Amino acid sequence: MLNKILDLLFPENLVCHLCGNEAVVNERGICSGCEKEVRVCPELPLIPHVDGISAGLIYDELTGPCLHRFKYNNGKYLTSFFISYMKVPDKKIDVIVPVPLHKNRQRQRGYNQSELLAKKIAERENIRFDPHIIARTRDTGTQTKLSHKQREKNVKGAFSVLSNVKGLDIVLIDDVITTGSTLSECAKVLKKAGAGKVYALCACARGN
Numbered sequence: 290m291l292n293k294i295l296d297l298l299f300p301e302n303l304v305c306h307l308c309g310n311e312a313v314v315n316e317r318g319i320c321s322g323c324e325k326e327v328r329v330c331p332e333l334p335l336i337p338h339v340d341g342i343s344a345g346l347i348y349d350e351l352t353g354p355c356l357h358r359f360k361y362n363n364g365k366y367l368t369s370f371f372i373s374y375m376k377v378p379d380k381k382i383d384v385i386v387p388v389p390l391h392k393n394r395q396r397q398r399g400y401n402q403s404e405l406l407a408k409k410i411a412e413r414e415n416i417r418f419d420p421h422i423i424a425r426t427r428d429t430g431t432q433t434k435l436s437h438k439q440r441e442k443n444v445k446g447a448f449s450v451l452s453n454v455k456g457l458d459i460v461l462i463d464d465v466i467t468t469g470s471t472l473s474e475c476a477k478v479l480k481k482a483g484a485g486k487v488y489a490l491c492a493c494a495r496g497n
């Protein structure tokens with residue numbers, strides 16, 4: 290009986306998403322120390338073809354490992370944590386669209402982390418979610434070692450719009466923004482296909 294009460298008061302397996310310590314965690318799943326240390330992303334500079342851009346958190350030594358787990362180690366349970374920091378722009382929005390992975394990459398990895406974020410945000414905001422509007426038709430490989438200019442070149446022509454977007458105001462969702470080349474290229478092809486406003490919203494932003 291006492292053990293049951295103790296279990297209720299101090300539940301086990303409550304591990305902070307960020308520091309990994311067993312701790313009392315808040316509704317986001319992080320401990321009070323991490324809540325104080327985690328850096329919310331300030332306003333970001335605009336990138337070409339995008340009408341507004343924001344990110345939830347700064348990518349650093351605290352959030353980086355968590356984002357890595359989310360992307361590569363089946364860390365789907367971290368979706369709620371990341372979206373708790375992601376705010377959609379206070380504008381008319383018709384559809385929420387994830388930045389797609391190339392189909393080979395998605396098969397390898399099993400899921401697209403940006404799609405998880407987009408779906409859950411769409412549910413929360415009661416906005417249409419559509420992961421089939423844009424496809425990555427060329428595998429752009431990993432971009433981590435590329436410069437800004439190289440990234441721009443690498444993603445050029447890598448995306449195709451698959452359905453009618455005429456007049457639609459869109460929020461594009463990605464896990465991390467580095468130089469913004471990918472989001473910018475997606476926004477470019479969406480606008481070329483007739484989309485209205487295109488906003489970008491990411492879980493984390495990292496410096497170049």
Ligand SMILES: [Zn+2]
Pocket residue numbers: 305306307308309310312319320321322323324
């Ligand atoms: Zn913590």
